[in-house]
Amino acid sequence: MNDRDALAARLATEFRARLGRPPAGVWAAPGRVNLMGEHTDYNDGLVLPFALDSATLVAVAPRDDDLLTCLSLDRPGVAALRTGDLRPGAVTGWPAYVLGALWALGWPQARQPGLDIVVTSQVPPGAGLSSSAALTCAVTLAAAELAGLEPDRTTLAAAARRAETDMVGAPVGIMDQMAAMHGQTDHALLLDCRSLTFEPVPLPGQDSGLALLVVDTRISHAHADGGYAQRRTACEDAARTLGVQALRDATLTAVETTLVGEQRRIARHVVTEIERVRTAVTALRHNDLTGLGEIFAASQASMRDDFRISCPELDLAVDTLLDAGALAARMTGGGFGGCTIALLPDAAVPTATTAVTAAFKTRGLTPPRAFKTRPSHGATRVC
Numbered sequence: 030m031n032d033r034d035a036l037a038a039r040l041a042t043e044f045r046a047r048l049g050r051p052p053a054g055v056w057a058a059p060g061r062v063n064l065m066g067e068h069t070d071y072n073d074g075l076v077l078p079f080a081l082d083s084a085t086l087v088a089v090a091p092r093d094d095d096l097l098t099c100l101s102l103d104r105p106g107v108a109a110l111r112t113g114d115l116r117p118g119a120v121t122g123w124p125a126y127v128l129g130a131l132w133a134l135g136w137p138q139a140r141q142p143g144l145d146i147v148v149t150s151q152v153p154p155g156a157g158l159s160s161s162a163a164l165t166c167a168v169t170l171a172a173a174e175l176a177g178l179e180p181d182r183t184t185l186a187a188a189a190r191r192a193e194t195d196m197v198g199a200p201v202g203i204m205d206q207m208a209a210m211h212g213q214t215d216h217a218l219l220l221d222c223r224s225l226t227f228e229p230v231p232l233p234g235q236d237s238g239l240a241l242l243v244v245d246t247r248i249s250h251a252h253a254d255g256g257y258a259q260r261r262t263a264c265e266d267a268a269r270t271l272g273v274q275a276l277r278d279a280t281l282t283a284v285e286t287t288l289v290g291e292q293r294r295i296a297r298h299v300v301t302e303i304e305r306v307r308t309a310v311t312a313l314r315h316n317d318l319t320g321l322g323e324i325f326a327a328s329q330a331s332m333r334d335d336f337r338i339s340c341p342e343l344d345l346a347v348d349t350l351l352d353a354g355a356l357a358a359r360m361t362g363g364g365f366g367g368c369t370i371a372l373l374p375d376a377a378v379p380t381a382t383t384a385v386t387a388a389f390k391t392r393g394l395t396p397p398r399a400f401k402t403r404p405s406h407g408a409t410r411v412c
C-alpha cells in the first residue's frame with residue numbers, strides 16, 4: 030500500500046467514525062509545481078506545470094436530505110449549509126473551496142442531494158503548491174461522478190476555478206486546476222491558457238540520475254493576495270494601453286517602445302516569460318540542461334526585477350541551490366513566498382538540502398522544508 034492508499038484508508042475510517050456510515054468513495058487531486066510561465070495564465074499565455082505526487086483527498090457520501098456538510102481532519106471548522114442556500118458569500122474559510130466547487134457545478138440548480146464531505150491533504154496549505162486547486166478539483170471530480178455527470182476534465186477544471194474566482198474571490202488563472210485534472214506521470218503539461226489545449230512534455234525520469242527538488246521557504250508574505258490581484262490588474266491595464274486583447278498578443282518591441290515605468294516592467298515579464306515557456310520546452314526535448322538552467326535564471330531575474338514577486342528568502346534558496354550543484358532553479362507559483370523548484374543530480378540532493386538549511390539558519394530564518402517530487406497523474410478516484 031502506498032502513502033496515498035494508506036491515507037485514503039485512514040480517511041474512510043475517520044469518515045465512518047464521525048458520520049456513522051462509510052463514504053461512497055474517496056477521490057484525490059494533486060498539488061502542482063510550475064516549471065515555467067508565472068502569471069502568464071491569466072494573460073492567455075503558456076504555462077508548463079506538472080502535478081505533484083502529493084494530493085488532497087476527499088471522502089464523500091450522499092445524504093437523504095439537502096444538507097451539505099464538510100469537515101477536515103487537518104483544520105478546525107465545520108460547515109453545514111442547505112443546498113438551496115449555496116451562493117457566493119454564504120460560506121467563508123476553507124469550506125468555501127469545498128462548497129464553492131459544488132456551487133460551480135450547479136449543485137443547487139440541479140437539485141442534487143446533500144453530501145457529507147471529509148477532507149485531508151498531503152499538500153501543505155499556503156506554500157504556493159496549489160493546495161486550493163487540489164481541494165476544489167478533488168471535490169469537483171467526486172461530486173460529478175456521484176451525480177452521474179460526465180463532463181470532460183477541462184470543464185471540471187473550469188468549474189474548480191470558478192469556485193476560487195466567484196466563491197472565494199481569488200482572481201486566479203486556470204493553470205493549477207488544469208494541472209490537477211490533466212497531470213501525467215513523469216510529464217509536464219505545456220498548456221495554452223487561451224485555447225486550453227495542452228501536450229505532455231517528458232521530464233527526466235527516475236533512471237536519469239536527476240531529481241526535482243522543491244524547497245518550501247515556509248514564508249507566506251501578508252501581501253500575497255493583494256499583490257497577486259494588483260499584478261493581474263496591472264497586466265490588464267498594460268494590455269489596454271497596448272490595444273491588445275491580452276498581453277499574450279503583445280510584442281516585446283511594442284512593450285519597450287509604447288509602455289513606461291511599472292507597466293513596461295510588468296508587461297515585459299509576461300511577454301518574455303511566455304517565450305521562455307517555448308524555449309524551456311525545446312531545451313527539455315533536446316535534453317539541453319545547460320540551456321534550461323539559463324532559461325530558469327532569466328525567469329527568476331524577471332520575477333525578481335520586473336514582475337517583483339520574488340522575495341529575499343526565495344532568492345536565497347535559488348542562489349544556494351545553484352551554488353550546491355542545481356542545473357536549474359527558480360521560484361514557482363504566485364510568489365511573495367512559497368516554494369522554489371530545482372532540477373539537480375540526484376546525488377547532489379543531500380548536499381543541496383543541507384546548504385539551503387544552513388543558509389536559512391545563518392540568516393535567522395525559519396528552517397525551510399525540502400522534498401523530492403515526481404510528476405504524477407491528475408485527479409482520480411482512489412477507492
Ligand code: GLA
Nearest residue numbers: 067068201202203204362363
Ligand atoms: C497562482 C494562481 C495561478 C497562476 C500562478 C502564477 O498559483 O492560482 O493561476 O496565476 O499563481 O503563475
